[in-house]
Amino acid sequence: MKKLAIITGITAGIGLATARALADDGFEIYGIARNAEKLGALDVAMVGSEVCDLAVEADVKGCLSDLDLRPWSLAVLVNNAGGLDPIGRFDHIDLGVTNHTMMLNGLAPIFVSKRFYSAVLAAPGCTGRIVQITSGAALRPIAGWTSYCMSKAAMWMGTQVMAEEMDVARCQVMALSPGVVATAMQAQIRNATEATMPGVAWFRQMAADDKLATPAAPASWLRALLRDEAAGRRAFPHGESVDLFGS
Numbered sequence: 001m002k003k004l005a006i007i008t009g010i011t012a013g014i015g016l017a018t019a020r021a022l023a024d025d026g027f028e029i030y031g032i033a034r035n036a037e038k039l040g041a042l043d044v045a046m047v048g049s050e051v052c053d054l055a056v057e058a059d060v061k062g063c064l065s066d067l068d069l070r071p072w073s074l075a076v077l078v079n080n081a082g083g084l085d086p087i088g089r090f091d092h093i094d095l096g097v098t099n100h101t102m103m104l105n106g107l108a109p110i111f112v113s114k115r116f117y118s119a120v121l122a123a124p125g126c127t128g129r130i131v132q133i134t135s136g137a138a139l140r141p142i143a144g145w146t147s148y149c150m151s152k153a154a155m156w157m158g159t160q161v162m163a164e165e166m167d168v169a170r171c172q173v174m175a176l177s178p179g180v181v182a183t184a185m186q187a188q189i190r191n192a193t194e195a196t197m198p199g200v201a202w203f204r205q206m207a208a209d210d211k212l213a214t215p216a217a218p219a220s221w222l223r224a225l226l227r228d229e230a231a232g233r234r235a236f237p238h239g240e241s242v243d244l245f246g247s
């Protein structure tokens with residue numbers, strides 16, 4: 001069976017680990033990144049790639065516009081690219097930066113999914129799976145993270161609507177909250193001040209206690225899910241949000 005994984009934010013962290021894990025399992029990889037140099041330097045073999053800044057409307061509109069899924073029987077889209085900016089109280093945040101984060105975390109995963117879903121419908125032999133990388137911040141307020149919480153909440157609600165509307169015989173969608181993972185994003189969090197993010201000490205303590213998951217952990221979880229589904233051992237959790245924190 002020919003399998004394709006399309007991964008946004010493939011250049012680092014959870015996206016890169018996911019590309020490696022799925023490539024190991026026989027998936028062909030299609031990478032989406034904002035930085036052409038980093039994309040070109042990746043040690044993951046790719047059947048295709050595109051440069052898109054997913055915080056920029058024009059790039060989001062063009063993303064996956066030429067996607068033809070007819071060669072594959074399974075295609076998985078992992079909407080992983082994301083960002084936290086700006087960390088800060090709501091009465092100090094910058095509208096322009098928040099707008100970028102709303103596009104990147106909130107709108108782009110829905111619009112990239114729209115392109116992907118259309119391509120699945122146009123390829124009768126191909127089944128689609130969409131994995132939206134979300135966060136506990138989609139469901140719980142965290143002081144200092146107005147933009148991040150709003151944008152992930154928007155993505156999660158959009159995802160639930162997509163799940164209601166989708167032809168589940170052709171395509172399914174889930175959200176995956178990866179836990180607290182040792183990536184550049186966690187380093188950015190630990191660098192925040194108490195003034196901009198009152199709960200920062202908890203994240204510093206998690207790192208000091210060596211309690212962060214590796215990026216390979218959510219990647220392995222996803223690989224196992226896709227393996228189990230292919231073997232008929234587990235159903236894809238369509239419409240659900242799975243949280244790996246503490247798992």
Ligand SMILES: NC(=O)c1ccc[n+]([C@@H]2O[C@H](COP(=O)([O-])OP(=O)(O)OC[C@H]3O[C@@H](n4cnc5c(N)ncnc54)[C@H](OP(=O)(O)O)[C@@H]3O)[C@@H](O)[C@H]2O)c1
Pocket residue numbers: 008009010011012013014015032033034035038052053054055056079080081082083104133134135136177178179180181182183184185186
């Ligand atoms: N780490 C955690 O504890 C944690 C917890 C919950 C949820 N998450 C979610 O996990 C996902 C991956 O984050 P991570 O922790 O792996 O962070 P990361 O190491 O900072 O990686 C983020 C990835 O997204 C890309 N990206 C950022 N802005 C982009 C843009 N405007 N257009 C296209 N790509 C962009 C980055 O590209 P560059 O290499 O060019 O920067 C990078 O490849 C995010 O959606 C995040 O919200 C992470």
